[in-house]
Amino acid sequence: MSEDQKRAVITGAGAGLGRELAMGFAARGVAVALVDRDAAGIEATRLGLPASARSLSIAQDLTADGAAEAVIGRIEAEWGGLDVLVNNAGFGAIEPFFEMSAALWQKTLAINVTALAMMTKVAALVLKRQGGGRIVNITSPGSRMALPNYAAYAASKAGVDSITRSSAIALAPFGITVNSVAPGMMDTEMQRSTERDLARAEGREDFDAFIAERTRRAPLGRRARIDEVAATVLWLALDAPDYITAERLNASGGMDRD
Template sequence: MTVDQGTGQRLRGRVAIVTGAGNGIGAAFAGALAAEGAAVAVADIDGDAAQGVASTIQERGGRSLAVQVDVTDRGSVRAMVSTVLAGFGDVDVLFNNAGVLLKEPYLSTTEQQWHKVMEVNGLGVLLCTQEVARHFITKGRGKVVNTCSTSSRSPSAHFAAYAASKASVLSLTHSSARALAPYGITVNGIGPGIIQTNLWSEMHRDESGSVVGDDPTVALDDYTSSILLRRVGTPGDVAPTAVFLASDDSDYITGQLIMVDGGIVLQ
């Protein structure tokens, strides 16, 4: 995990929950938020990974706690919110970042694969937003940020289930922005492009860890032709936008999707 050196002021006094923060983009979000002064709940289904990120933040002088959560289970989500409120006394920002990535030819996508991707990527956003919004409503403010992906706008034939799930996240971003605006809650999305993370590498490996199909490094390189800036992104490229959406600077922005993709999708 890379924690950018921030001013330590932009998010001082804020409390953020980041789901799927045990590695990749989520870990970068958590580190960047902490570097700007936020207390960060590192939430992940992998409790050990969450603890590792939280410990790194603490070693660097930040405030953090680890929470194991299954975002597809309402009881688990409620327990996460209770743990954060008990540990930090408040929640100001929710990052719905937990997700699974599936690459499968369109005609080979199975019902089991479809349900898994849709439950984690879609249902997880709904449940987390609902449960955290109940707290936001009591105080009349709050921010929700959803990881949408360029696939929500420009789907690929080999990522049909994933693209459909991210389109549902974008739709939830719009509907929840409308539903929650009367309570002073903003809801926005970040659309990362092709980002080099463990999630991408794991997608190309079987249970033994052996590479199957395309080599992940080669596969990443193949996508650069579609990127105007001609390079694959890193989690650090996305994290500054997360800080912006968590800060007061974004108070008059809601229902929007901000692409951080090097120029894949032009809006």
């Protein structure tokens, strides 16, 4: 690896936005560490990278004890450090408000909040020693919405917003920026699965009409393309001025207006 080649860690790299991010970073000449509990998904992502891309595949459940230390330790051992962390791994499931379960809350918070916080802390220790770096978290417009059938997910993303602000202030003295991106409705596998469950929870039988109605909520009148959201993340990770930190960048077609 050349001394000036950047190294990016992408969690949730086995599908969806994570896969698109891996391809985007690799196209920019960045070495990519692909982290996901789905080993087959990681392999599919790796096979889609340019032949010249430098990559590292790490199959890991980030909710396991010591997972962050294991992942970052492996990357340090292989590459000598890292430059960018993208906390993209996430989970969400629909439960009607009066049917909420502790099990779903625990799973959602473990993946979306605790694992993200631990990855941020452990990666930041490496970035601090190196004199700087960038962290980008994936949040959601849902963090600011009242979503009674999606309460655990919405609360978890509010937690991501809080962690982004707190870690940005904690890490600013060390040249580490922390920002977040709030995507709009992307046609990923997770999004469509969630919307089908949401339609059922709301008693909506015409799924196509339900999707059209939700899409009209975006002022731009369409759903987000995955490559548009990936480009936003790449800008924050590679191109944004060093003075930008503790910010939330909305890529939601105007749904999130603040």
